[in-house]
Amino acid sequence: MAKALFIICDGLGDRPIKEFNGKTPLEAAKTPNLDRLAREGITGLMHTLGVGIRPGSDTATLTLLGYEVDKYYSGRGPFEAAGIGMDLRHGDVAFRGNVATVDDNLIIKDRRAGRPADTVPYVEALGERVKVEDVEFFLKPGTGHRIGVVMHGPGLSAAITDPDPHEVGLRVVESSATDGSPEAKKTARILNAFLLKCHQVLKDIPENKKRVAEGKPPVNFVLVRGAGVVTKIPPFQERYHMKAACVAGAGLYKGVAKAVGFDILDCEGATGKPDTNVRNKFLRAKKAFEEGYEYVFVHVKAADNLAEDGNFEGKKAFIEKIDAASDVLLSMDDTVIALTGDHSTSCTLKAHTGDPVPIFMWGPGVRPDGVQEFGERPCMTGGLGHIKGSKVLQEILNLLGKQHLVGA
Numbered sequence: 001m002a003k004a005l006f007i008i009c010d011g012l013g014d015r016p017i018k019e020f021n022g023k024t025p026l027e028a029a030k031t032p033n034l035d036r037l038a039r040e041g042i043t044g045l046m047h048t049l050g051v052g053i054r055p056g057s058d059t060a061t062l063t064l065l066g067y068e069v070d071k072y073y074s075g076r077g078p079f080e081a082a083g084i085g086m087d088l089r090h091g092d093v094a095f096r097g098n099v100a101t102v103d104d105n106l107i108i109k110d111r112r113a114g115r116p117a118d119t120v121p122y123v124e125a126l127g128e129r130v131k132v133e134d135v136e137f138f139l140k141p142g143t144g145h146r147i148g149v150v151m152h153g154p155g156l157s158a159a160i161t162d163p164d165p166h167e168v169g170l171r172v173v174e175s176s177a178t179d180g181s182p183e184a185k186k187t188a189r190i191l192n193a194f195l196l197k198c199h200q201v202l203k204d205i206p207e208n209k210k211r212v213a214e215g216k217p218p219v220n221f222v223l224v225r226g227a228g229v230v231t232k233i234p235p236f237q238e239r240y241h242m243k244a245a246c247v248a249g250a251g252l253y254k255g256v257a258k259a260v261g262f263d264i265l266d267c268e269g270a271t272g273k274p275d276t277n278v279r280n281k282f283l284r285a286k287k288a289f290e291e292g293y294e295y296v297f298v299h300v301k302a303a304d305n306l307a308e309d310g311n312f313e314g315k316k317a318f319i320e321k322i323d324a325a326s327d328v329l330l331s332m333d334d335t336v337i338a339l340t341g342d343h344s345t346s347c348t349l350k351a352h353t354g355d356p357v358p359i360f361m362w363g364p365g366v367r368p369d370g371v372q373e374f375g376e377r378p379c380m381t382g383g384l385g386h387i388k389g390s391k392v393l394q395e396i397l398n399l400l401g402k403q404h405l406v407g408a
């Protein structure tokens with residue numbers, strides 16, 4: 001059976017770091033296993049969305065899983081909502097949301113309401129279904145201060161501005177239509193009414209009296225952003241004829257994978273944070289093949305967050321942690337394994353960049369290219385050359401012998 005394991009190490013690529021004598025965190029890290037996989041495999045540099053384009057993690061992941069951003073992406077909200085297990089229907093509008101603290105004039109006092117451990121009491125106070133006019137709002141607690149918000153009803157649009165002003169001291173923005181359509185105007189009007197209703201309900205709940213008495217900011221608002229309309233996406237198995245599963249810690253990646261039809265597998269110790277159990281994730285993927293899956297996507301998050309904090313030592317150490325777990329990959333020699341990042345994240349800029357990301361493919365049928373190490377510079381001369389993100393899955397399918405013949 002043809003099998004492929006696709007691994008994204010979020011924010012893997014980087015720029016030269018002075019403290020590493022001009023090496024990147026990946027080049028400076030001791031990575032004997034990844035170096036061996038690169039040496040026995042074929043390597044290159046991958047431009048996720050195109051040369052010089054800075055990808056978001058959501059659009060990057062969607063592209064690398066084989067789906068066109070211009071067709072299937074309308075905002076981050078649907079993927080976040082899917083990632084916390086909310087049911088989405090075609091035409092729904094979904095948001096990323098979190099609880100916040102505002103004053104009586106709706107000025108933001110704390111964008112995360114002092115980061116409560118969870119949002120269960122607030123969702124309970126509001127109800128899991130809230131009706132405004134002919135639209136139903138579905139709410140679900142996410143991790144920590146996060147909350148999923150989905151609008152379901154006739155004639156909705158995601159062409160609206162974010163109510164979240166993204167800054168403390170500013171007033172909550174009254175959402176408005178960005179394209180002037182009646183659908184967008186309706187969506188904005190009903191969303192504004194819903195958010196005011198949430199504020200009215202939350203400001204007087206006993207939980208908040210308790211929080212204020214404890215010196216904590218009250219949880220009295222639901223901030224939403226990243227509106228996206230839920231589109232029909234052809235499932236991976238239908239499109240690429242492989243039974244697919246995902247092993248991830250962070251919600252967004254589970255959400256993207258779920259939206260394109262992957263089964264989401266539970267994995268003990270997968271946290272999406274630096275303390276995550278990378279070995280367990282690789283072992284879970286290995287087991288998934290035994291369970292009959294043919295295409296497994298593993299997402300490892302923390303290198304990206306560490307780079308966004310400017311923590312190059314931490315990023316290097318985390319890459320070494322991935323390497324230490326990669327003996328599991330070396331034990332899977334009947335499987336095509338591709339490993340890359342969704343984009344580069346620069347520790348000096350503390351941001352995603354459009355710099356290409358090193359990639360290797362390893363396994364049966366692969367033609368090794370003479371590259372000896374896994375890193376930004378060694379992979380510049382690799383046999384995959386400069387590969388576009390949209391071609392990565394195509395090349396994996398080719399290696400598996402699953403590509404259609406063009407011509408006769």
Ligand code: ZN
Pocket residue numbers: 010011056057058060304342343
């Ligand atoms: Zn990312």
